[in-house]
Amino acid sequence: MSGKAWKYGDNVDTDxxxxxxxxxxxxxxxxxxxxxxxDLEFAPNVQPGDVIVxxxxxxxGSSREQxxxxxxxxxxxxxxxKSFGGIFYRNAFNLGLLALVADAGADIQAGHELDLDxxxxxxxxxxxxxxxxxxxxxxxxxxxVAAGGLVPYLEQKLEKHS
Amino acid sequence: MSMTLAEKIIAKAAGQESVRxxxxxxCNVDLxxxxxxxxxxxxxPVLERLGVKVWDAKKVxxxxxxxxxxxxxxxxxxxxLTRDWVKxxxxxxxxxxxxxxxxxxxxxxxxxxxxxxVGGDSHSPTGGAFGCYMFGVGATDxxxxxxxxxxxxxxxxxxRIDWSGTLPRGSSAKDMMLKLCATLGMDGGDYQAVExxxxxxxxxxxxxxxxxxxxxxxxxxxxxxIAADGTTADxxxxxxxxxxxxxxxxxxxxxAYRMVHKFDASALGPQIAAPDSPANSGPVEDADDxxxxxxxxxxxxxxxxxxxxMAAEVLGGRKVASGTRLLLAPASTRVTAAxxxxxxxxxxxxxxxxxxxxxxxACAGYGAGVLAEGETCMASTAxxxxxxxxxxxxKVYLGSPYTVAATAVLGRVADPRPFLAENKS
Ligand code: SF4
Numbered sequence: 001m002s003g004k005a006w007k008y009g010d011n012v013d014t015d016x017x018x019x020x021x022x023x024x025x026x027x028x029x030x031x032x033x034x035x036x037x038x039d040l041e042f043a044p045n046v047q048p049g050d051v052i053v054x055x056x057x058x059x060x061g062s063s064r065e066q067x068x069x070x071x072x073x074x075x076x077x078x079x080x081x082k083s084f085g086g087i088f089y090r091n092a093f094n095l096g097l098l099a100l101v102a103d104a105g106a107d108i109q110a111g112h113e114l115d116l117d118x119x120x121x122x123x124x125x126x127x128x129x130x131x132x133x134x135x136x137x138x139x140x141x142x143x144x145v146a147a148g149g150l151v152p153y154l155e156q157k158l159e160k161h162s
Numbered sequence: 163m164s165m166t167l168a169e170k171i172i173a174k175a176a177g178q179e180s181v182r183x184x185x186x187x188x189c190n191v192d193l194x195x196x197x198x199x200x201x202x203x204x205x206x207p208v209l210e211r212l213g214v215k216v217w218d219a220k221k222v223x224x225x226x227x228x229x230x231x232x233x234x235x236x237x238x239x240x241x242x243l244t245r246d247w248v249k250x251x252x253x254x255x256x257x258x259x260x261x262x263x264x265x266x267x268x269x270x271x272x273x274x275x276x277x278x279x280v281g282g283d284s285h286s287p288t289g290g291a292f293g294c295y296m297f298g299v300g301a302t303d304x305x306x307x308x309x310x311x312x313x314x315x316x317x318x319x320x321x322r323i324d325w326s327g328t329l330p331r332g333s334s335a336k337d338m339m340l341k342l343c344a345t346l347g348m349d350g351g352d353y354q355a356v357e358x359x360x361x362x363x364x365x366x367x368x369x370x371x372x373x374x375x376x377x378x379x380x381x382x383x384x385x386x387x388i389a390a391d392g393t394t395a396d397x398x399x400x401x402x403x404x405x406x407x408x409x410x411x412x413x414x415x416x417x418a419y420r421m422v423h424k425f426d427a428s429a430l431g432p433q434i435a436a437p438d439s440p441a442n443s444g445p446v447e448d449a450d451d452x453x454x455x456x457x458x459x460x461x462x463x464x465x466x467x468x469x470x471x472m473a474a475e476v477l478g479g480r481k482v483a484s485g486t487r488l489l490l491a492p493a494s495t496r497v498t499a500a501x502x503x504x505x506x507x508x509x510x511x512x513x514x515x516x517x518x519x520x521x522x523x524a525c526a527g528y529g530a531g532v533l534a535e536g537e538t539c540m541a542s543t544a545x546x547x548x549x550x551x552x553x554x555x556x557k558v559y560l561g562s563p564y565t566v567a568a569t570a571v572l573g574r575v576a577d578p579r580p581f582l583a584e585n586k587s
Contacts, residue, residue, distance in 0.1 A: 094302035
């Protein structure tokens with residue numbers, strides 16, 4: 001899969017991703033306000049397949065899974081970060097959003113085209129040709145992603161039992 | 163084999179003799195807690211799609227606290243959906259607008275030492291104060307728990323944080339946590355378990371211990387544990403439950419800890435987090451004395467009975483400054499009742515505090531009390547991320563209930579100690 005990079009710094013928190021003021025409304029509406037406190041350009045312009053590249057502790061804060069869901073709705077395919085808030089990391093996979101741990105800030109600028117190979121954890125910057133290694137994704141999470149998220153995964157499991 | 167407190171609880175939940183940090187295991191969940199925001203409205207469609215009910219209605223507690231009381235049709239609909247779902251699922255542990263989940267859960271006797279508990283909220287580490295392994299998950303993860311009664315976990319390493327010495331007057335658990343946020347950073351916990359130990363922790367009340375465990379979330383830890391002791395057992399008894407139904411595990415001294423941090427409480431003065439991060443903390447002496455539009459005593463972190471006592475010590479006999487407003491949202495209806503009975507509420511409202519319903523309210527910008535563009539607030543809450551309590555350009559400072567009260571009296575960021583000293587003389 002390939003897409004264009006959006007770059008942010010450290011500690012992009014869940015209040016930035018899914019602002020509280022819109023939490024009780026439909027998630028489609030919430031998505032329009034994703035990251036607006038730091039970047040008014042993101043939500044209106046992000047394209048399906050795009051990738052977020054960030055620093056440390058992406059998705060810290062609340063357990064609200066809408067923080068990952070709005071990214072999925074906006075078409076974001078993956079988040080590459082130096083580290084993730086633990087709850088966000090679990091939420092991302094549960095919803096089918098790829099979260100890759102990699103120190104990619106120096107090798108990727110905003111707008112660069114990226115090619116991701118989740119299986120091997122390799123990130124290729126097709127704009128510069130640089131290759132960046134990401135931490136391999138644990139096997140049980142790959143199974144959840146392969147099923148399309150936790151719900152379809154459970155669906156398969158329940159079917160097997162019945 | 164020596165194990166940490168976290169490893170012992172997880173081993174029991176996984177049905178194994180022992181577990182080791184790094185290992186991924188599947189655990190039986192003793193209790194699942196969900197609230198109105200991340201709960202029924204999000205898990206109901208999943209359960210319907212799978213065609214199942216919750217795995218064990220007795221092990222599920224539902225608490226409506228985020229959108230309470232309803233302020234518009236949207237929040238009213240969310241609360242109604244929650245009520246209907248609870249009835250449908252035959253869940254008896256339901257608290258409708260009785261207070262904030264992390265406070266109500268132990269207050270009503272649901273937590274006993276040694277339990278493995280999953281909460282649908284990021285401040286779920288609060289339950290760690292009761293010697294439980296409790297952590298927060300998102301709604302889909304929670305749906306998985308509700309369907310299967312189990313969840314996976316990567317056994318965490320334990321970061322021990324040892325506090326010794328007695329807190330000086332005017333300092334509290336909140337100041338200890340802001341100090342830790344500044345020193346270790348918001349990823350200092352690295353999604354591992356934090357365990358608080360030492361003489362200071364042993365001397366803290368349950369509510370203060372809850373503040374420590376609560377803000378383990380701000381350290382980025384998965385859990386914030388405190389081994390259960392006599393203080394824990396007493397609290398559980400008062401809550402109407404039997405502490406002996408649990409297992410009061412303690413970590414082995416020679417277990418493998420990732421690291422041990424040591425802190426001295428006796429030298430700790432009031433701490434203030436400047437906008438927009440709890441890690442942006444430092445001693446009150448170094449804080450700017452910014453004027454504030456609003457002060458907020460609220461949230462699971464900073465509006466328990468003892469928090470209200472702290473605020474009343476400063477506010478009793480004084481008045482909220484004319485240029486600011488003080489909103490007071492006690493953490494639960496029981497806290498409100500207790501504060502009314504012991505005279506605390508009168509002290510606070512006579513000083514000018516505006517009494518609000520028990521719930522998350524302004525803490526997450528969900529309910530009443532949000533900030534306008536450009537406004538500044540001093541809050542006893544846990545988080546001051548950009549725009550959290552309202553408009554994008556609003557700013558939030560964090561402090562202990564003492565500090566929030568002092569700030570309300572002066573109308574600007576203030577040190578509570580001069581007021582406390584004045585009280586004495
Ligand atoms: S009071 Fe604030 S921190 Fe506590 S559960 Fe509610 S929103 Fe979260």
